Amino acid sequence: MKAYVDQGLCIGCGLCESLCPEVFRMADDGLAKAIEGDIPESSEDCAKDAESQCPTEAIKVEE
Ligand code: SF4
Secondary structure (H helix, E strand, O other), rough: OOEEEOOOOOOOHHHHHOOOOOOOOEOOOOEEEEEEEEEOOHHHHHHHHHHHHHHOOOEEEOO
């Protein structure tokens, strides 16, 4: 499972990093970045929570 952040939609609210810090980090530009590669299994649930709770629907979590 992989996570993606659409940089054009992210508003830098920080919610995803709060919910799932192993997968999402706020970068120097103030926008969220997802880790490259597969999400650790232990973080799959929180990554999906972040996807559903992101206010701008910037996050996609896919198989
Ligand atoms: S929750 Fe959405 S808008 Fe907020 S920082 Fe994460 S990707 Fe950006």
